[in-house]
Amino acid sequence: METMITPSLLSADFANLQRDIDAVANADGLHIDVMDYDFVPNLTVGLPVVESIRKATDQFLDIHLMITDPDRWAPSYAEAGAESVTFHIEAAKAPIRLARELRRIGARAGMALNPATDIDGYRDILGEVDMVLIMTVEPGFGGQKFLDLCLPKITRTRELLGDRDIWLQVDGGVGPETIERCAEAGANVFVAGSAVFNADDPAAMVDLLRAEVAG
Numbered sequence: 001m002e003t004m005i006t007p008s009l010l011s012a013d014f015a016n017l018q019r020d021i022d023a024v025a026n027a028d029g030l031h032i033d034v035m036d037y038d039f040v041p042n043l044t045v046g047l048p049v050v051e052s053i054r055k056a057t058d059q060f061l062d063i064h065l066m067i068t069d070p071d072r073w074a075p076s077y078a079e080a081g082a083e084s085v086t087f088h089i090e091a092a093k094a095p096i097r098l099a100r101e102l103r104r105i106g107a108r109a110g111m112a113l114n115p116a117t118d119i120d121g122y123r124d125i126l127g128e129v130d131m132v133l134i135m136t137v138e139p140g141f142g143g144q145k146f147l148d149l150c151l152p153k154i155t156r157t158r159e160l161l162g163d164r165d166i167w168l169q170v171d172g173g174v175g176p177e178t179i180e181r182c183a184e185a186g187a188n189v190f191v192a193g194s195a196v197f198n199a200d201d202p203a204a205m206v207d208l209l210r211a212e213v214a215g
């Protein structure tokens with residue numbers, strides 16, 4: 001399965017987004033965190049900014065919705081041209097219907113789990129999604145320390161996915177010190193915010209992270 005390094009724009013400079021998007025042109029996609037001051041205690045960007053980013057780049061757009069009502073808002077991000085839209089399983093009221101709707105519009109459907117959420121309760125709906133996102137920090141902020149307690153869940157999720165072509169993404173505290181452990185546990189899509197955008201050379205950091213996974 002392909003390896004993807006997707007820098008999180010949460011750690012970019014929002015006043016210089018085009019510059020920072022261009023700075024990671026060698027990445028495999030851009031991870032965009034949408035937060036609503038309700039599902040998480042932070043507020044970021046919404047649909048208008050995502051629509052502008054869509055016009056500004058051909059990069060694969062990976063939207064991570066940390067919002068209370070994804071059933072209502074997620075389809076608009078797919079309609080805006082995002083290639084992947086991920087909702088939190090703790091927030092979705094009808095996750096199967098929502099995943100099918102995202103796919104119908106033409107986006108990949110992703111399902112995210114907070115650190116305290118067990119994957120086994122959702123094993124029966126894994127076939128409805130294209131990606132599972134395992135949060136490796138409590139969602140809401142960049143720059144937090146990677147939670148090692150999430151590693152067994154990454155391993156378990158890969159076990160449940162078996163040989164199905166479903167991506168396994170990790171997000172939170174992912175950097176040169178932690179990415180290898182995530183890859184060994186079975187992740188193949190890696191979100192890195194502060195590690196990339198706090199680096200002197202963000203593009204070189206993307207290459208370094210990719211090299212760490214390749215071993």
Ligand SMILES: O=C(CO)[C@H](O)[C@H](O)COP(=O)(O)O
Binds near residue numbers: 139194
């Ligand atoms: O979803 C997120 C926070 O909720 C971010 O994508 C994540 O925190 C990335 O930041 P960092 O790599 O600095 O931990």
